Amino acid sequence: MTLEIPEVVINRLPVYARALADLAARGETVVSSQALGEMLDVTPAQIRKDLSYFGRFGKQGRGYNVQGLLAKLREILGIDRQWRVCLVGVGRLGQAIAEYGGFGPQGFQIVAAFDANPDVVGKQVGGVTVRHIDDLDAYLRANRVDIGIVAVPASEAQSVVDRLVNAGIKAILNYAPITAHVPRDVTIRHIDPVLAMQSMTFYIKRSESSGAK
Amino acid sequence: MTLEIPEVVINRLPVYARALADLAARGETVVSSQALGEMLDVTPAQIRKDLSYFGRFGKQGRGYNVQGLLAKLREILGIDRQWRVCLVGVGRLGQAIAEYGGFGPQGFQIVAAFDANPDVVGKQVGGVTVRHIDDLDAYLRANRVDIGIVAVPASEAQSVVDRLVNAGIKAILNYAPITAHVPRDVTIRHIDPVLAMQSMTFYIKRSESSGAK
DNA sequence: GCCTGTGAAGGATTTCACAGCC
DNA sequence: GGCTGTGAAATCCTTCACAGGC
Numbered sequence: 240m241t242l243e244i245p246e247v248v249i250n251r252l253p254v255y256a257r258a259l260a261d262l263a264a265r266g267e268t269v270v271s272s273q274a275l276g277e278m279l280d281v282t283p284a285q286i287r288k289d290l291s292y293f294g295r296f297g298k299q300g301r302g303y304n305v306q307g308l309l310a311k312l313r314e315i316l317g318i319d320r321q322w323r324v325c326l327v328g329v330g331r332l333g334q335a336i337a338e339y340g341g342f343g344p345q346g347f348q349i350v351a352a353f354d355a356n357p358d359v360v361g362k363q364v365g366g367v368t369v370r371h372i373d374d375l376d377a378y379l380r381a382n383r384v385d386i387g388i389v390a391v392p393a394s395e396a397q398s399v400v401d402r403l404v405n406a407g408i409k410a411i412l413n414y415a416p417i418t419a420h421v422p423r424d425v426t427i428r429h430i431d432p433v434l435a436m437q438s439m440t441f442y443i444k445r446s447e448s449s450g451a452k
Numbered sequence: 453m454t455l456e457i458p459e460v461v462i463n464r465l466p467v468y469a470r471a472l473a474d475l476a477a478r479g480e481t482v483v484s485s486q487a488l489g490e491m492l493d494v495t496p497a498q499i500r501k502d503l504s505y506f507g508r509f510g511k512q513g514r515g516y517n518v519q520g521l522l523a524k525l526r527e528i529l530g531i532d533r534q535w536r537v538c539l540v541g542v543g544r545l546g547q548a549i550a551e552y553g554g555f556g557p558q559g560f561q562i563v564a565a566f567d568a569n570p571d572v573v574g575k576q577v578g579g580v581t582v583r584h585i586d587d588l589d590a591y592l593r594a595n596r597v598d599i600g601i602v603a604v605p606a607s608e609a610q611s612v613v614d615r616l617v618n619a620g621i622k623a624i625l626n627y628a629p630i631t632a633h634v635p636r637d638v639t640i641r642h643i644d645p646v647l648a649m650q651s652m653t654f655y656i657k658r659s660e661s662s663g664a665k
Numbered sequence: 666g667c668c669t670g671t672g673a674a675g676g677a678t679t680t681c682a683c684a685g686c687c
Numbered sequence: 688g689g690c691t692g693t694g695a696a697a698t699c700c701t702t703c704a705c706a707g708g709c
Contacts (some may be wrong), residue, residue, distance in 0.1 A: 253650035307650035
C-alpha cells in the first residue's frame with residue numbers, strides 16, 4: 240500500500256526537521272533544497288527525492304515554506320505529539336539520561352524509571368520516582384508506554400529488551416554496548432559512543448600514515 | 453592504492469570486534485561467519501565480504517580463530533593502542549561523559565577537559581582538572597590530542613568544532629544537536645538520542661495504525 | 666561435509682538532468 | 688531565472704552461488 244520508504248530516508252527526516260526549526264527560529268520563511276543542503280552537507284537532489292516519497296511540498300522557482308514543511312515533517316514522523324518513555328537502568332548513565340533536559344521539549348516524556356539496585360529505588364530522578372525492576376511488567380500492563388530506554392549493564396541488556404518487547408513496546412533506544420535482538424516489528428536504535436570512536440580511529444590512523452602534515 | 457573501503461564496512465568492524473571479544477571472554481576459540489552473523493543479525497556473506505577487504509583470515513571448513521581475528525580487527529581499526537581524547541563542554545552532559553567509565557578500558561583516555569563556565573573551571577572531573585576554554589588552542593598546540601568530544605550547547609558547537617579542526621584534530625565526536633561542518637579530511641560522528649527517537653516514532657505510528665493488537 | 670573467499674548478479678540508494686511551473 | 692519533482696542513469700552495497708581448501 241504505502242510503497243516502501245527506505246529507512247535511510249526516514250533517518251534523515253529528523254535532521255531536516257531540526258534544520259527547519261532552526262530556520263524558523265531565525266525568522267526565515269522559505270528555503271530551497273540547495274540552501275538546506277548546504278546547511279546539512281546533503282545534496283539538494285537528495286532532499287528533493289527524500290521529500291518526494293511523501294508528497295509535493297515545494298513551489299517551483301521559490302523553494303519550500305519553512306513552517307509548512309516543518310509541520311509536514313513533524314506529522315510524517317509523528318513528532319507532533321507526546322510520546323511516553325520509560326527508562327530502565329538508573330545507574331550513572333541512566334541518571335544522566337533522566338536528568339537530560341533535551342527529551343521533554345521534543346515531546347518525549349519520561350514517565351517512569353526502573354532499577355534493580357535498592358539504593359536507587361525510591362529515589363527521585365528527572366521528575367519520576369525510581370521503581371523496582373520487578374514492577375516493570377505490571378507497570379507496562381497498566382500504563383501506556385511507547386518507547387523504552389535501556390541503560391543497564393551489557394549483561395542485563397538483552398533480558399531487559401526482551402521484557403520490554405514482551406510487554407508490547409515497539410521502539411527501544413539502547414545505550415548498552417551489545418547488539419540486542421528484537422522481532423522485526425520492533426524498532427531499535429543503538430547509542431554507543433565507543434563504537435563511534437572505534438570507527439573514527441581507522442580514519443585517523445590512515446590520515447597519519449599518508450598525508451601527515 | 454588501498455582500494456577504497458566503504459564507510460559502512462568500517463562502521464561494522466567495531467561491532468564484529470565487540471562480538472569477538474565477547475566470544476573470547478566466553479572461551480570460544482573459533483567462530484564461523486554463520487554463527488557470528490546470528491549473534492549480530494548480519495548475513496554471513498556480509499561478514500565474509502567485509503573481512504575480505506582486508507585479507508583472508510578464515511580457514512575453510514573451520515571458520516575464524518576468535519583471538520586471531522579480534523587481534524586483526526583491532527589492528528585494522530587502530531584500537532590496539534591508546535588514543536588521547538579531549539572533552540569540550542563540562543555541563544551536565546559533559547560531566548557524565550567525563551565520568552563514564554567505558555572509554556578508558558577501550559583505550560580512549562580523556563586527557564583534558566575545557567569549559568567556559570568559571571564555576572566549573574578548576575573542578576576535577578573524571579580524573580582531570582577542567583581548564584578554561586580560552587586555553588584550548590594553547591593546550592592543543594602543546595599536547596597531542598587525537599579526538600575531540602564536543603558537549604557544548606548547540607549555539608557554541610560549530611565554533612568549538614572549528615577550533616578543534618584548526619588545531620589539527622582529525623576526529624570529532626559531537627554530542628551537540630547540530631549538523632556540524634568539517635573539512636573532508638576530518639571525521640565526525642554525531643551522538644543524538646533525540647534524532648534516534650524521532651526516526652523510531654515514524655515506525656511506531658505506522659505499527660499502531662496498521663496491525664495494532 | 667563444512668565453511669571461506671569472491672566474482673557476478675541483484676537490489677538499493679544517490680545523483681543526474683531536464684520538463685514543467687512560478 | 689530559479690527551483691521543484693522525477694524518470695533514468697550511475698553508483699554503491701548486499702546477496703548469491705560456487706570453486707577451492709580443510
